[in-house]
Amino acid sequence: MKTPRATLLVAAAAAVTLFLSACSAGASDPGEGQNDSMAIAFTAEPVNLDFTSTSGVAIPEALMENVYESLVRVDEQGKIQPALAQEWDVSDDRRTYTFTLRDGVTFSNGAELTSEDVKYSYERVQNEWQNPLKSKMDIVEEITTPDDSTVEITLAKPSNMWLFNLTTLVGAVFDTAGTDDLANQAIGTGPYAVDSFTRGQSIDFVARDGYWGEQPAVANVEFKYFKDAVSAANALKSGEIDVVSNLQAPELASEFQNDDYQIVSGTTNGEVVLSMNNAEGIFADRTAREAVMYAIDRQAVLDTAWAGYGELIGSMVPPTDPYYEDLTQVWPYDPEKAKSLVDEAGISGEEFAFTVPNLPYAKAISEIVSSQLEAVGLKARIETQEFPAVWLDKTFTKHEYDMSVINHAEPRDLLTVFSSDYYTGYDDTKIKELAEKADTGTEEEYISGMKDIARTITEDAAADFLFLFPNLVVAKADVSGIPANRVSDAFRIADLSWA
Amino acid sequence: MLAYILGRFVQFLLSLFVASVIVFALMSVLPGNAAQVALGTNATPEAVAALEARYGLDEPPIVRYLDWVGGMVQGDFGTSYVTGTQITPVIVDSVQVTAIIVVTAIVLAVAIAVPLGTFAALEQRNWVGATISALSQIGIAIPNFLAAILLVMVFSLTLGWFPSQGWTAPIEGFGDFLAGLVLPVVALALVQAAILTRYVRSAVLDVMREDFIRTARAKGLTRTRALFAHGLRNAAIPVITVAGVQLATLLVGAVVIEQIFVLPGIGSELVRAVANRDLLTVQGIVMVLIVLVLIINFIVDLLYPVVDPRLRNAA
Numbered sequence: 001m002k003t004p005r006a007t008l009l010v011a012a013a014a015a016v017t018l019f020l021s022a023c024s025a026g027a028s029d030p031g032e033g034q035n036d037s038m039a040i041a042f043t044a045e046p047v048n049l050d051f052t053s054t055s056g057v058a059i060p061e062a063l064m065e066n067v068y069e070s071l072v073r074v075d076e077q078g079k080i081q082p083a084l085a086q087e088w089d090v091s092d093d094r095r096t097y098t099f100t101l102r103d104g105v106t107f108s109n110g111a112e113l114t115s116e117d118v119k120y121s122y123e124r125v126q127n128e129w130q131n132p133l134k135s136k137m138d139i140v141e142e143i144t145t146p147d148d149s150t151v152e153i154t155l156a157k158p159s160n161m162w163l164f165n166l167t168t169l170v171g172a173v174f175d176t177a178g179t180d181d182l183a184n185q186a187i188g189t190g191p192y193a194v195d196s197f198t199r200g201q202s203i204d205f206v207a208r209d210g211y212w213g214e215q216p217a218v219a220n221v222e223f224k225y226f227k228d229a230v231s232a233a234n235a236l237k238s239g240e241i242d243v244v245s246n247l248q249a250p251e252l253a254s255e256f257q258n259d260d261y262q263i264v265s266g267t268t269n270g271e272v273v274l275s276m277n278n279a280e281g282i283f284a285d286r287t288a289r290e291a292v293m294y295a296i297d298r299q300a301v302l303d304t305a306w307a308g309y310g311e312l313i314g315s316m317v318p319p320t321d322p323y324y325e326d327l328t329q330v331w332p333y334d335p336e337k338a339k340s341l342v343d344e345a346g347i348s349g350e351e352f353a354f355t356v357p358n359l360p361y362a363k364a365i366s367e368i369v370s371s372q373l374e375a376v377g378l379k380a381r382i383e384t385q386e387f388p389a390v391w392l393d394k395t396f397t398k399h400e401y402d403m404s405v406i407n408h409a410e411p412r413d414l415l416t417v418f419s420s421d422y423y424t425g426y427d428d429t430k431i432k433e434l435a436e437k438a439d440t441g442t443e444e445e446y447i448s449g450m451k452d453i454a455r456t457i458t459e460d461a462a463a464d465f466l467f468l469f470p471n472l473v474v475a476k477a478d479v480s481g482i483p484a485n486r487v488s489d490a491f492r493i494a495d496l497s498w499a
Numbered sequence: 500m501l502a503y504i505l506g507r508f509v510q511f512l513l514s515l516f517v518a519s520v521i522v523f524a525l526m527s528v529l530p531g532n533a534a535q536v537a538l539g540t541n542a543t544p545e546a547v548a549a550l551e552a553r554y555g556l557d558e559p560p561i562v563r564y565l566d567w568v569g570g571m572v573q574g575d576f577g578t579s580y581v582t583g584t585q586i587t588p589v590i591v592d593s594v595q596v597t598a599i600i601v602v603t604a605i606v607l608a609v610a611i612a613v614p615l616g617t618f619a620a621l622e623q624r625n626w627v628g629a630t631i632s633a634l635s636q637i638g639i640a641i642p643n644f645l646a647a648i649l650l651v652m653v654f655s656l657t658l659g660w661f662p663s664q665g666w667t668a669p670i671e672g673f674g675d676f677l678a679g680l681v682l683p684v685v686a687l688a689l690v691q692a693a694i695l696t697r698y699v700r701s702a703v704l705d706v707m708r709e710d711f712i713r714t715a716r717a718k719g720l721t722r723t724r725a726l727f728a729h730g731l732r733n734a735a736i737p738v739i740t741v742a743g744v745q746l747a748t749l750l751v752g753a754v755v756i757e758q759i760f761v762l763p764g765i766g767s768e769l770v771r772a773v774a775n776r777d778l779l780t781v782q783g784i785v786m787v788l789i790v791l792v793l794i795i796n797f798i799v800d801l802l803y804p805v806v807d808p809r810l811r812n813a814a
Contacts, residue, residue, distance in 0.1 A: 045771075047581050048582045055539030131538070132542045181583075199589075200767060227758050234656060234663040235663050235664050237663075238659065386531075386774070388775075390530050390531050392536060393530045393531035396540060397535060
C-alpha cells in the first residue's frame with residue numbers, strides 16, 4: 001500500500017512548488033512606467049461600448065470626451081465651450097445654428113471629419129438610436145451641409161436646452177463608416193482610442209497620433225471596474241491603481257487622509273431624491289408630503305448615510321447649473337410641525353411601501369429616513385429591490401410604490417423627472433407652460449423661467465431633495481488634473497498627468 | 500460495469516433535459532427584463548415595447564425554448580442582446596478561470612486536510628489532535644470572503660507579496676498569473692480544508708474501530724502501520740464524496756471570491772448577466788454549470804468502484 005503516501009507527497013510537493021514560484025514571481029511592480037500610464041478605478045461597468053442602444057452612465061463616462069467628441073462641450077463652471085465646432089452662429093429667430101467645424105480633425109480610423117459625418121450622426125440619433133435620451137434631438141427639423149466644414153441645423157422652435165444637450169452623449173460625432181459594430185468598436189475624434197475592452201474587467205485607452213488638440217500627458221490609461229468599494233480602496237493602497245474615480249464607500253476616505261494621497265470632493269449632476277408617488281396612495285395628498293418634508297433632517301441623513309460628503313441643495317438643481325438657487329430653507333427640519341401635519345392628514349401609523357434599490361447609498365439612507373419618519377408617526381415598510389432590474393420594473397415602470405430613493409444622475413433632468421407620466425406622477429400642468437416659455441425665450445428668460453420651475457416643484461413638496469451626490473475622488477498625491485466637479489456625463493482623462 | 504456506466508449516462512441526459520426546462524421556466528418568471536434595464540430611467544413604455552420586439556422577447560415561450568435548446572446542442576448559446584457578442588466564447592473563457600481556481604483550491608484543500616485529519620485522528624487523545632480539531636472548527640466558522648479580506652490585508656497591503664486583485668492569463672505572463680492566483684486559491688482552500696479535515700478525522704476514527712484493524716493490530720502491526728496498510732483506503736470513500744460535493748459547490752460558490760479579487764470567472768459573469776437581465780447568457784451559464792456538476796457526480800460515481808473493489812462486484 002504505497003499509493004496513498006505517494007499521492008500525498010506529490011500533492012504536497014505541488015502545493016509547495018506553487019507557493020514558492022508565486023512568491024518568487026512577486027507582486028506587480030509599482031513605479032514601473034509610471035509616467036506614461038495610469039490606472040483608474042470605476043464602479044459602474046459598461047456592458048458594451050454602444051451608448052446609442054444601451055442607457056446608463058457607464059458607457060458615456062468612459063467614452064465621451066475621451067473617444068467621442070461633440071460639436072460643443074461644457075466646462076467645469078457649466079459654460080458651453082467649442083469642441084469640434086470652432087465657432088457657431090445663431091440666426092435671429094434663434095432656430096438655425098450654423099456651426100463651423102475645426103480643420104484637420106481625423107477619426108481614429110484615419111478618416112477626416114466632414115460636415116457629412118455630423119449630419120449622419122445626428123440624423124442617426126433620430127432614426128436608429130435605442131437610448132431614450134435620443135428624444136433630446138427630437139426638436140431638430142433639418143440638417144444641411146453647405147460645404148465640408150459647415151453644418152446648419154434648424155430646430156422646430158427655439159430652444160435654450162438644445163445647445164446644452166449637444167454637450168451630452170447625443171452630440172457625439174461618429175464617422176459615416178464607423179457605426180457597424182458600435183458595441184465592440186468605438187471610432188471617434190477624441191484624444192484617445194480604445195486599445196482593448198475586456199468586459200467586466202477593464203478598458204485600455206491609448207493616446208492616438210493626429211489628435212487635433214493638445215496631446216494628452218498620459219499615453220496609456222486603464223479603466224478598471226470594481227463592484228466592491230473595499231477592493232478598489234485596497235488596490236489603491238497596494239499601488240495597483242492610481243485613482244479611485246468615485247469612492248462608493250465614503251467612510252473609507254478617512255484612511256487616505258495623509259501625505260501619500262489626495263481627496264477631491266466636488267459636485268456631480270446627481271440629485272439624491274426621496275421620491276414620493278404624487279399620483280396615488282398615501283402621498284397623493286399634499287399634506288402628507290409636507291409632513292415628510294418637515295420630518296427629515298437632511299444634514300443628519302448626509303452625515304449618517306454618506307459620511308458628510310455631498311451638499312444640501314433643496315431642489316432638483318445642482319449648483320453648477322446656471323439656474324441654481326439655494327432652496328434648502330423652504331422646508332426646514334421641524335418634527336413638531338411634521339407631527340401636526342401627520343395628524344391633520346390622518347395618516348398616523350398607516351403603513352406605506354418604501355422601495356429601496358439595493359445600492360449602498362440608498363440602503364444607508366433608507367435606514368435613517370425611516371427612523372426620522374417614524375419619530376413623527378409615519379410608518380415605512382422598507383422593501384429592498386434589486387437594482388436595476390427589479391426596481392426599474394416595479395417602482396419605475398409599474399409605479400408600485402409610495403416612497404423610494406434614487407440618485408437621478410442625468411444633467412438638467414428636472415423636467416424629465418417631474419412630468420406626469422414619469423414614476424413621480426407629478427402633476428406638471430403648472431410647469432408645462434413655464435417650461436415652454438423658458439426654453440423658447442432669451443437666455444435670461446430661460447434662467448429665470450427654470451428657477452421658477454425648480455422653486456415650484458420644491459414648494460409643491462413633489463419630492464424631498466436629500467443632497468447632491470458628491471464626486472469623491474481619491475488618488476495618489478502626485479496625480480494632477482483631476483476634475484473636481486462632474487458637470488458632464490464624461491470622465492475626462494486628457495487633462496490628467498503625473499506631477 | 501458497462502451497464503452501470505450506461506445507466507448513469509441515461510440518468511445524466513434525463514437530468515439535463517429536466518434542468519433545461521426548469522431553467523427556462525424560471526427565467527420567464529423573473530421580474531424585470533433586458534429591454535427595461537437597457538433603456539434605464541428615461542424609458543417610455545413604447546420604447547420598451549419596441550426594444551422587446553427587437554430582442555425577440557415577444558415570441559411565444561415554446562419557440563424561444565426550442566431555438567435555445569437547438570442552438571445549444573450545436574454548441575451555440577446564441578448572441579447576447581445586451582452585450583451584442585457571442586455567448587459561447589464568454590462562457591468558455593470564464594469557465595477556464597473558475598476551473599483553474601477551484602481545482603487548484605480543492606487539490607490544495609485535500610493536500611492539507613488528508614494529512615492533518617489523519618494525524619488528528621491518530622493523536623485524538625493528546626494536545627496535537629485537540630489543536631487540529633480546534634483550528635479546523637475555527638476554519639469552518641470563517642466565511643471565505645472574510646478569509647480573503649484578511650489575506651489581502653496581510654499579504655497584499657502589509658507585506659506586498661501578492662496583488663490584492665486582478666487576473667493575468669497564463670499566456671500573458673506566467674509569473675503574474677501565479678502571483679494573482681495565490682490569494683484567491685488560499686482563501687477558498689483554507690475553508691474547504693477545514694471542513695474536509697473534520698471529515699477525514701471522523702472517517703479515520705470510524706475505520707480505526709473496524710474489526711479488520713483490530714485483526715491487523717493482533718497480527719502485530721502498530722496503529723499507524725495498520726492504518727496506512729488497511730485503513731486509509733477504506734476511509735477514502737466518505738472523503739471522496741465530500742470533496743466531490745465541495746468541488747461542485749465551489750464552481751458557483753467562488754463568485755464572492757471572484758468579486759473580491761475582480762476575477763473574470765463564471766460566477767462574476769453570472770452575477771453580471773442576472774443584473775442586466777441578460778437571460779440568454781444566464782441560461783447558458785446555468786446549463787454549463789449543471790453539466791459540470793453532473794459530470795463531477797458522474798466521475799465521483801465512477802471513482803467508488805475504483806477505490807473499493809467490493810463496490811466493483813456489486814455494480
